[in-house]
Amino acid sequence: MPIYQAPVRDTLFVLNEVLGIQRHSNLPGFAEATPDVVEAILSEGARLAQEVILPTNRKGDLEGCIRHDDASVTTPSGFKEAYRQYCEGGWIGLSVPAEHGGQGLPYVLHNAVGEYMAGANMALMMYPGLTQGAIAAIIAHGSDEQKATWLPKMVEGTWTGTMNLTEPHCGTDLGLLRTRAVPAPDGSYRISGQKIFISAGEHDLAENIVHLVLARIEGAPAGTKGISLFIVPKFKLDADGRPGERNGVSCGSLEEKMGIHGNATCVMNYDEAEGYLLGPENGGLKAMFVMMNEARLGVGLQGLSQSEVAYQNAAAYARERLQGRSLSGPKAPDKPADPIIVHPDVRRNLMTIRAWNEAGRAFMLWTALKSDIARRSADDKERQAAEDMLGLMTPVMKGVLTDKGFEHAVMAQQVFGGHGYIEEHGMSQFVRDARIAMIYEGANGIQALDLVGRKLAMNGGRAIQAFFKEVGDFCEEHRADEGMAPFTKVLKKGLNDLQAATLWLMQNAMQKPENAGAASADYMHLTGLVAMGYMWGQMAKAAQQALAQGAGDDASFYENKLITARYFMERVMPESAAHLARISSGADTMMALPAEAF
């Protein structure tokens, strides 16, 4: 049975000592988030994750979801009760504005707790996770009536949401989609077509399921310009707004997947289902992107969460498993062998994951705070700057944290040796679950292209220039600080590599866009590396300040932070040069083989 301890102390360190969220008490909802409230929320979230959600995780993997002949779907045992408690705690609406039934607290808190929940059971948390994305889309694009009709029940969790984009012949390229919407006399539409890979498409957790569906209205333009977004409930609402007659949508089958067995991945068949236009006609893609951007941050968070839970289990195993002796002499001479944590290569795995997780957590919270500022600030300039950074970093958060999340789950599994490969210890599940995060909500190659092809050049590169300035200023500011030198020197080197890569793209990708495509994955990871290095720089600074002020019993917490920061600088940041070398090698060789030669 896997263990999991929500990293509350670490979250608090980032929120209070690194990001200083109290500085933002002028933003709506932040004044309420006093230090006491924040700590209480995190602690209660941790309790729920550890005691209620975690015990359902392995059962979810083993049992999976079952589709019955009547097209209904049963979730694994324990899911219903855990979901009920999650809803009752008000967690879905933590950061949803009070006018829609939420608590209006900062989004950064929602994500802080979101890491714990996803760490405890990623597949289960996808049900409310998708609901949250649908809520965001309805808030952004719904009419007042639609908001009043759908949001309160969704915020409660009584109804869940889904995203219906993919069709058998069309995943990334939504311009190809065929699902059609025919206007009905009453102003609604009749939706027909088939959607695949619909997470949480059918299940037994909620009274109703609110599908957000991309479809093409009859006569709409071809391609992405003719796509509209529709609300299609599983049960149509009766005169009292309660689920009534069954709508023409059903689950045709469940996919057999590598992991996230606890989530029902459905083929959804729409047969003249009643749907309601959400947002403008033919404006569906833009409306869907509201949901998608929120979802991408959530998927990045999943990567972090799986990396963390896998790490914790590997660390516990490494402290207990006795095998071999330390290279520097026995450490447990009274035992038949030393615990394997004495072996440098086991440490290498653990330290690498840890160094990424702590930076990833800071980055995830830093990004979430940008989202709060972008949505809540009254200051245009501040809002725009936050929006810029959020847009730039969303693909990095999704692409980098999920690539790394999977890589780390594999490293943690490796610490278990053969015991990691059998299903008994649960390490295989973390690997299999983490794998999907690299794929869904836009495969990571698409994230990289979004960064390089879209976000980088927006507004004349304003966002990336702001990032360069922020990181450069940080290095400059601490240039004379000897204690910070081990961090700022390496960070500056990484920043230089990123700037050189950006310059190379400016000079080489305009005329030849394939140079951008060929550079994209490395550029995304290089940006992520510098962003994590920047997080480590800030965390090192905060740790040094705390130690200088006399941290008392907490001293070891801060000392460990500094050790882990050094590890990141010594062992992870050197990759920046290899990324730059690959980026500047261009597309020519990559594209040279004829397709038939593959």
Next chain:
Amino acid sequence: MPIYQAPVRDTLFVLNEVLGIQRHSNLPGFAEATPDVVEAILSEGARLAQEVILPTNRKGDLEGCIRHDDASVTTPSGFKEAYRQYCEGGWIGLSVPAEHGGQGLPYVLHNAVGEYMAGANMALMMYPGLTQGAIAAIIAHGSDEQKATWLPKMVEGTWTGTMNLTEPHCGTDLGLLRTRAVPAPDGSYRISGQKIFISAGEHDLAENIVHLVLARIEGAPAGTKGISLFIVPKFKLDADGRPGERNGVSCGSLEEKMGIHGNATCVMNYDEAEGYLLGPENGGLKAMFVMMNEARLGVGLQGLSQSEVAYQNAAAYARERLQGRSLSGPKAPDKPADPIIVHPDVRRNLMTIRAWNEAGRAFMLWTALKSDIARRSADDKERQAAEDMLGLMTPVMKGVLTDKGFEHAVMAQQVFGGHGYIEEHGMSQFVRDARIAMIYEGANGIQALDLVGRKLAMNGGRAIQAFFKEVGDFCEEHRADEGMAPFTKVLKKGLNDLQAATLWLMQNAMQKPENAGAASADYMHLTGLVAMGYMWGQMAKAAQQALAQGAGDDASFYENKLITARYFMERVMPESAAHLARISSGADTMMALPAEAF
């Protein structure tokens, strides 16, 4: 249903044009391996792999092995028949000396074909693969009577073999093992204890199973010095040497694993089983290492094979799946979208895997040829040089090709997007199967330690120095050749990094062995990188020679080799500097955290 085409043309290129195996016709068995015979063997092996073995692969994953109440185990449907045809073809004994019933052909051919077989069904080929390891151990350490008793049936495949090392509390650290052997009056032993993770431990493919079991004879010294190796058959042999009475060994249960479902991974219970000492008393570890070294090369080959089959399926999908348009303008304007192979990031995945696979194949065959020379040459100096290189490169072959094999299976799966995550297309199976190769026969961390802690320093570093000289001479030899410059320059840079890393270890790891442990994984991968770069240098040279001589219809084959070689130099070799940076950062930070802080 996954596809697989054995890369016969590529194997022939390496054997004939790069390694020039015909030059070794003075070695026993090589004179018989004329170019015609080699091509016929590879073609027949390819046919068997594609037509007979491949169709069993997916069934093996879906059905798995079943243990019945009587402790018997049934393999997936189709395995028996495919195994029968494999045995009838004489493939097990291809390179086994004729005196033991084999064909005495070069080991390099055995491995060439081994790649095809493992590519077609890794889990199935583990049954004869373990038999081959057991055959090697019996040839090396068995008495004449033991050889006569066991080998002929094993070479036929009528009986299979296993390796029994691991116990619940002891994997890597065999000194802890507890299985005991009590001498019986007739000179045999009674073996009792429990072994776990025993691949092919029980099944229905063979008449008998010959377990090679590590155990401790009563009164033997503690630790690894008191371990002996025993032959323990499932059925004791009757007076005619035929399987007779059941021995005291049985399968207690099957492990539920992440992959290789077609292979029965057994808990084996030994209850006063009759066993026969193989090799000297207390010399079991050394005897087991004969088997282990052979097995490690075989596992490296599995990594390559999974990378290749995953690549082929991803390439086929990328040529057919229509999604999006090329960044340089539509390539299939008559279709609704271009095939995704036009997208640089899809190419990046495919080219990276391809560049590694072709180098890995050359490296695997180069290493196997060293094994042939080490075992068959009459020239002491040549034999020793080959043995040195084989010993040095065995952990590299195992560790690097399996780490990369898994990584590439994941990359190939990524090309499929969401379709790669569902089990239907078989990409998940390649990932799940490839994962074990990083773990068994010594987890890759152990391979790295074997390289850095043992192989590197043996005989005063003779092996690595010989490797430096060979690669250095190659670069020097082609220094004036402009066509070779893109390859030798980068290779030389990689070699310099490896030499610097070696020097760093010499200066820093003697006094402080943890510096070696902390460097080991990076050092292994850096060695692998330079070895692959060297293979690409040689392949580029051979391709240029062929083109210079007018390759006719084959020109595109050689041109593609040069493109892929360039890709490796531009996109893969730059990692060498990051490895060196990490290695020379030492162990201090890695080991600084107290164990309880993890």
